[in-house]
Amino acid sequence: MTRLRVAGGLALAGLLSAAAAPESALAHGLVGKQDLPIPRWLFAWAASLVLVASFVGLAALWSTPRLQRVEERRRLLLPRWLEGLAGAAGIAGFGFVIYAGFAGQQNSTGNVVPTVVYVVFWVGVPFVSAVFGDVFRAVNPWLALGKAAGWLTRRVSDTVPEPLPYPERLGRWPAVIGVLAFAWVELTYANKDDPSQLAVMALVYTAVQLVGMSLYGADTWSKRGDAFSVYFGMFARIAPLRWRDRALFTRPPLGGAPRLSAVPGTVALLCTMIGTTSFDGFSQGSLWTSMADRLQTFFGNLGFNAEHALEAAGTVGLIMMVLLVSLLYRLGAAGMHDVNRRLPTGELARRFAHTLVPIALAYVVAHYFSLLAYQGQAMAYLVSDPLGTGADEFGTASAAINYTWIGATGIWYVQCGALVVGHVAGLTLAHDRALAIYDDPKEANRSQYWMLAVMVAFTSLGLWLLSATAQ
């Protein structure tokens, strides 16, 4: 318990060591308009709403598990040709992005590639997945390529080796590395907006996927090792729609999350998802700017040039943020272990891993909603002139981004609303899982004070990242 307290104190001190500093950092090369920090009154309202929702929730919660097994209803069955068509469309789209990356204008806004990668793909797909389920699986170009390759091999050769059994210990770790690598490129790499470099990285990623799929089978690898498939699939778990074997099922929202099998790397993946998004918010703030200055000087003294020193500083910040989030979550699990020592801390961390999915989604919405809302509109003119050559394929090349359809106030409400809803969803899932694990409902409730503390910490961190102190 004392060790726990010390660790808790350290985590809190880390969170609270905010200090104001001058000058704000330069944001993504894509963004023409940055969000304003949420005002103090909204911060106060959102924070108290979180506490109220938590206590009312604790008072009103059910005493037998309800979400552990939900009923899924089959609604419709898609024809087989549609599956092939969607896969082919995915490969074609991917191929065009690679082509545009090499052949198009080499800057962040004239070429379609940076917007496709950072806005449509990385941010748009999670939004869609959380509502419509794992639709990315249908158009996943890597899965489609792997399946097509498998099909071709079986046609030309009689002796196709069986895929190797996927190593249990590998779990979702390849996806953790993939998500971390992508986040590193997006948040710290100096040439993140360079279209041809993005195309090269996409090709390298494809090669890794093909190797993985050839070893362990296309389906297995795509569920465990394909970082994007795993990442988007996480958000799809809380969607009310589920796609399986070409059939569409409906289920209660959040109902898919408790099914998450916490194989090795799952907790790490969710902490990485939350930590990297946090760093995106944090790295635009003045506190980070002053920290980065010092780190940059430090790495500069080690012999790095200015650009690489800044990248090294960003790498340190990114990893620190992921570790901070992991520590916070681990602390909650350790607290639960303190209530009932039957299950070890690591096992508890895994059994509650799915409660982090709505938190991760809330962070994505809070940090990227405005990017999608504004820069997403750029697709209107980029589809007509994808290479930046002055073409006008669909007559929309002269369209412009409308920055007035939703203002700063509207964005604030979306950001705070997402965090509050994510907080409630996380608590709901945690409470339900506690009832399923502990025989005594009283013990379940006591264990949940720890999860409540963790969720309040995540939501406060999220709000703080949006507030003026962090900005």
Next chain:
Amino acid sequence: MTRNSRLALLGVALVIVVVAAIVIGTGGSSTTKSSGPATVVVKDAKPVGGVKDVTFKKGGTVDLTVESDTADEVHFHGYDVHKDVAKGGSVHFKFPAKIDGKFIVELEQHKQTLANVTVEP
């Protein structure tokens, strides 16, 4: 959970609401002030005195002058206004502050931020 502990938790929630309402209510509304027309002086492709922070109020007028000893293009992001500046010349941005948010004014070819413009809602 017993009925009493439920009531206790609801009581805590009520207390939080009351306290929050009082705290936020007495906090007073912070009024942001427009910094008015501003000028950035550019010397050797860098803003004199560092990157300038300027604030305008939405519904008012954005009024910013850039005097430069370096020939380049000045790009007012978000509002997406580009103006060429000659060596030793100046450009004047003046338009209604219709979009709120934070915007960068950049010396385009030198990739140098000159000013951070905030338009408060």
